[in-house]
Amino acid sequence: MLxxxxxxxxVRMTERLxxxxxxxxxxxxxxxxHLWWGPRAPAELYIQQGQLPIILTYVSNGTYARAxxxxxxxxxxxxxxxxxxxxxxxxxx
Numbered sequence: 001m002l003x004x005x006x007x008x009x010x011v012r013m014t015e016r017l018x019x020x021x022x023x024x025x026x027x028x029x030x031x032x033x034h035l036w037w038g039p040r041a042p043a044e045l046y047i048q049q050g051q052l053p054i055i056l057t058y059v060s061n062g063t064y065a066r067a068x069x070x071x072x073x074x075x076x077x078x079x080x081x082x083x084x085x086x087x088x089x090x091x092x093x
Contacts, residue, residue: 042067042074050078052085 036044046052046067058064067077 039068042069042071045071045074046078050082052078052081055081 036048046064055063063077067074
């Protein structure tokens with residue numbers, strides 16, 4: 001374990017690790033809120049809420065870049081892919 005306080009001992013062998021759980025969770029929540037704020041907000045829709053696979057050809061042909069322009073464009077992509085996956089699952093081609 002590397003102690004968080006600077007001192008003579010650079011490494012400490014111990015099993016006991018103490019930290020404030022509430023502060024740690026608040027820090028994580030703050031980071032997540034920052035991560036999905038602003039220009040990355042459309043990505044949260046796809047990754048967290050859409051639960052869709054990442055399609056590499058959509059990376060290379062600019063589909064994801066176009067969808068990242070706005071939340072409405074990302075919602076349209078999510079709806080389109082969701083419909084296609086439903087059709088494939090139902091074999092309704």
